[in-house]
Amino acid sequence: MNHPHVETESILRRALEQSGQRYTEQRAAVFRFLRSTEAHPTADEVFLSVRADVPGISLATVYKSLETLVGCGLASKLTYGDGSARYDGRTDDHHHLRCLDCGKVLDLVDHVDADEVHRLEASARGFRVTGYRLELTGYCANCDRAGGAPPA
Ligand code: ZN
Ligand code: MN
DSSP, rough: OOHHHHHHHHHHHHHHTTOOOOEEEEEEEHHHHHOOSSSOOOOOHHHHHHTTSSTTTTHHHHHHHHHHHTTTTTTEEOOTTTTTTEESSSOOOOEEEEETTTEEEEEOOOOHHHHHHHHHHHSSTTTOOOOOOOEEEEEHHHHHTTTTTOOO
């Protein structure tokens, strides 16, 4: 039987150890929160959530913990042209929908046809492809309802 909480902790311990990093309660709290949400939070949002569990934790510690998790392959960092970043507890291949109004990022449920990607790879002109990211941009249901932003 897998107890989800215990499983999360052992995944974290193992990955930190393999990267020569120490297990800390702060890192564990940040990791638990990332794994529990599909919201792709910013560092600020992670900070606001975990400080309820870990009194005294600082934004700087949250930020460093997030970067450590990314470095250990336990989370992904999504960066944008404006310098903002969001974190994702999922590290498997998947794609995103991003709202141009509120910045919300959602997982795309559909899989992208691998044959189509390989077809693109064939025309990559000597570029060695090691992965790909697909992001659909537009307006989330909330922002669209608000009648705000017209199409770009
Ligand atoms: Zn939105
Ligand atoms: Mn995601």
